[in-house]
């Protein structure tokens with residue numbers, strides 16, 4: 001089972017890589033990765049299991065966070081209407097999105113970030129994504145509200161983007177100092 005020891009923390013370059021698409025149909029290995037990530041997220045939300053194994057609760061997990069630079073992530077989250085999204089997705093693609101943005105009023109966090117980084121994280125209010133789920137089925141989902149935000153947090157991980165990169169006016173804490181002559 002995946003535990004916090006398997007979760008890569010900020011500073012590890014894998015979190016800044018653009019992850020590779022996976023071959024289709026899904027290999028058994030990639031299916032297992034999605035199943036393992038989904039199991040971790042469910043475990044992290046179970047008070048007993050989370051307590052027993054010291055898991056930090058999360059609603060999503062992207063493969064780069066467990067050291068696998070592939071376009072795979074898993075989500076186990078309930079939206080404002082009580083709809084549960086519990087799935088693994090391979091090669092997710094945003095096929096359309098709103099101009100309108102939305103953000104969680106308390107900002108975001110990340111299992112790969114062991115510190116609080118306050119600030120609003122602007123995200124698309126609505127988006128349509130396609131992909132392949134952990135059972136190999138094609139999926140197409142129109143997302144809005146909380147679940148749209150969760151999906152975008154995970155999608156960003158596949159492109160090497162961390163939530164704090166999107167906080168207005170926050171200098172990227174890991175930006176390399178520019179050579180002397182640059183402003």
Ligand SMILES: OCN(O)CCCc1ccccc1
Nearest residue numbers: 058060108109110111150153
């Ligand atoms: O990448 C997953 N992760 O680090 C766990 C937290 C996910 C998450 C947290 C706040 C808002 C959206 C998504």
Ligand code: NI
Nearest residue numbers: 109110111112
């Ligand atoms: Ni994250």
